[in-house]
Amino acid sequence: MLLNNKIIYQTYKKEIFNIPGLEILEFNEEYKTSYLGILVKLTNEWPFTLDFTIGALSAENILSRTYHYPASYQQHTQCSDYSEKLPITEKLSKQFIMMPSGYMLMPKDIRVIAEFLDFLWVNSDEILARVGGFSRES
Helix, strand or coil, X not given: CHHHHHHHHHHHXXXXXXXXXXXXXXXXXXXXXXXXXXXXXXXXXXXXXXXXXXXXHHHCCCCCEECCCCCHHHCCCCXXXXXXXXXXXXXXXXXXXXXXXXXXXXXXXXXXXXXXXXHHHHCXXXXXXXXXXXXXXX
């Protein structure tokens, strides 16, 4: 399983590399890792919001999740009463997607995911014109 996870991670790195606005958060391979928890960062160049991107992936049956969004301190619990604003935390919480990973995936699956993300990038102007309000600028 570990070898497959590493292959999946390396495939993400290769396939996401050329898509503008997306970056893989790399593992420090000097340390032991399971190569799970693959994070993609939405840079300022990516035209869509985190919510729209995850919704689009979900619509294509690509199970991705937000990574600590909303920020932990913004989540309402019975014992939380934190009223301070943490703007850097809030910004970071809107930038990362936890991508599908694990033993059930094959490199071809990652290529399909990357092709879809590239499709979103290439067609972003038309998509935003149709759906509106999901631009990171709005």
